[in-house]
Amino acid sequence: MNYGLKTFPSSRMRRLRMKSFLRNLVSENSISANDLIWPVFLVEGNNEHQKIKSMPNVYRFSIDRLVKELEQLVEYGLQAIALFPQVDSALKDEGGTNAYDPNNLICRAIQTIKTYYPELGVIADIALDPYTTHGHDGIMIEDEIVNDKTLSVLKQQALVFSEAGCDILAPSDMMDGRVGIIRQALDENRMKNTVIMSYAAKYASSFYGPFRDAVKSEQLTGVNDKMTYQMNYMNGDEAMHEIALDIGEGADMIIIKPGMPYLDIILRAKQEFKVPTFAYQVSGEYSMILSASNRIDNLDIILESIISFKRAGADGIITYFTPSLLEYLK
Numbered sequence: 001m002n003y004g005l006k007t008f009p010s011s012r013m014r015r016l017r018m019k020s021f022l023r024n025l026v027s028e029n030s031i032s033a034n035d036l037i038w039p040v041f042l043v044e045g046n047n048e049h050q051k052i053k054s055m056p057n058v059y060r061f062s063i064d065r066l067v068k069e070l071e072q073l074v075e076y077g078l079q080a081i082a083l084f085p086q087v088d089s090a091l092k093d094e095g096g097t098n099a100y101d102p103n104n105l106i107c108r109a110i111q112t113i114k115t116y117y118p119e120l121g122v123i124a125d126i127a128l129d130p131y132t133t134h135g136h137d138g139i140m141i142e143d144e145i146v147n148d149k150t151l152s153v154l155k156q157q158a159l160v161f162s163e164a165g166c167d168i169l170a171p172s173d174m175m176d177g178r179v180g181i182i183r184q185a186l187d188e189n190r191m192k193n194t195v196i197m198s199y200a201a202k203y204a205s206s207f208y209g210p211f212r213d214a215v216k217s218e219q220l221t222g223v224n225d226k227m228t229y230q231m232n233y234m235n236g237d238e239a240m241h242e243i244a245l246d247i248g249e250g251a252d253m254i255i256i257k258p259g260m261p262y263l264d265i266i267l268r269a270k271q272e273f274k275v276p277t278f279a280y281q282v283s284g285e286y287s288m289i290l291s292a293s294n295r296i297d298n299l300d301i302i303l304e305s306i307i308s309f310k311r312a313g314a315d316g317i318i319t320y321f322t323p324s325l326l327e328y329l330k
């Protein structure tokens with residue numbers, strides 16, 4: 001491209017950086033409350049707010065406590081939350097059966113939140129890992145996470161969550177064919193308007209470490225544990241293939257996960273598919289940023305990291321920094 005660019009000294013890039021109003025006028029990206037989704041950990045009990053060792057300032061809330069925490073954030077413009085349960089170990093089993101109990105922690109949370117905040121978007125993960133004793137996202141038979149048997153369980157989980165009033169289902173399990181099965185089940189059960197936001201490109205990542213502490217699946221520790229279903233981080237084209245399949249099966253929006261180490265994937269996904277695309281700034285990224293700033297909630301690096309997602313093309317960001325960002329943006 002040649003725009004007949006003038007060169008120095010008539011051209012001076014710094015000219016537009018000299019005053020705040022000029023920098024503001026030519027700024028290409030920004031964030032607002034409309035871009036943010038807050039991931040929240042839930043636990044049974046009353047007025048609980050349990051610290052999570054590996055994630056400073058992040059808590060596991062009981063449902064009643066979450067309702068209180070949300071009041072201020074909703075006032076600041078919070079649009080949506082994504083729910084993750086820490087399931088009582090007594091309720092975990094090999095098959096993850098609590099995942100589709102219509103009375104489980106997530107279903108009760110969805111119902112309660114919808115009663116207090118009917119306008120707030122509620123997103124729930126579809127996957128079995130918080131509910132299984134082995135901590136895997138699917139049914140395990142002799143060391144294999146079996147795809148097709150898992151699908152029928154995920155389908156039940158999706159129906160039960162949607163029935164409870166969940167607006168958006170987010171399959172994060174990476175089984176093949178799950179989006180299609182869930183879409184069909186929703187449509188057949190008069191839930192055609194339940195949205196599917198699929199974790200279309202989810203990598204086998206060590207950045208999920210603190211999350212597994214939060215939901216108490218610490219038996220899984222590294223990147224290798226979920227390699228037979230999550231993506232190999234050596235690959236980029238494969239992410240495009242995954243996304244194409246999920247859109248074909250009925251995904252309304254897609255997630256790229258983790259976030260910052262995968263900005264190239266966000267950029268490519270948005271350029272190729274032009275569907276609503278979200279970055280998940282995961283637990284390990286959160287903890288890493290906080291420890292880099294000596295555990296001080298350093299808003300400058302947080303903002304810089306969040307804007308990098310917007311610049312890459314993301315429509316929104318799922319981030320544990322949402323409460324601090326909303327307070328800053330208000």
Ligand code: PBG
Nearest residue numbers: 127129172207208211282283284
């Ligand atoms: C479960 C799930 C995980 C995360 C979101 N959903 C963990 C995993 O796949 O092991 C990670 C989120 C985070 O690290 O913040 N399917």
